[in-house]
Amino acid sequence: MGSVEFRPLKYRKGEFFMSTKIGILGYGNLARGVECAIRQNPDMELVAVFTRRNPETVSILTEKVSVYPLSEAVLWKDRIDVMILCGGSATDLPEQTPEYAKYFNVVDSFDTHARIPEHYANVDAAANEGGHMAIISAGWDPGMFSLNRLYAGAILPEGNDYTFWGRGVSQGHSGSEECKAIYGSDRRGIKFGARRKKSRTYRKTKAYKGMLCSA
Secondary structure, eight states, X not given: OOOOOOOOOEXXXXXXXXXXXXXXXXXXXXXXXXXXXXXXXXXXXXXXXXESSOGGGOOOSSTXXXXXXXXXXXXXXXXXXXXXXXXXXXXXXXXXXXXXXXXXXXXXXXXXXXXXXXXXXXXXXXXXXXXXXXXXXXXXXXXXXXXXXXXXXHHOTTOOOOOSOSTTTOXXXXXXXXHHHHHOEETTEEOOTTHHHXXXXXXXXXXXXXHHTOO
């Protein structure tokens, strides 16, 4: 029989429970949302954040949790239950998810639909090699949005699907060039009108951080 890990129980609102220890890899808008979700669930505990940036320049919302360089992530393989990967689908996740699935149970939000079978195969092989569990493409699209379409199709089998993407419809795809032409862009992407001037400074305020975690 293998060894059994005994964790201290946490107490909150009249209940004892064991928390799931979470790590976040990458710290941008997606990671801030993940952090807020962790804060709203008492059975989850953020224990570390890893970044490619200088950790001293990264400020997170959770007190008493440190930010570490990405190079130290593997050192935490026995102290983190689930590593949530918050990189981009274009270049980050295709490399990061298979790599870290060797050491952690992982969750990512890979959303390049055409490459999901390829990504699945790569992550599955790595997770099996390391004896871990991996959940890919979790989020809105694919994810909850796809489930909504499935439920609707089951309830209304003769119904029609209407989407908000495609030529002349999607702000995120077909409309991107028009936005660039109207508002301009830089190497970090589109800047939307009046938000351009205040977005950088506003995101540093307590009001913005409070809004993120107010739910």
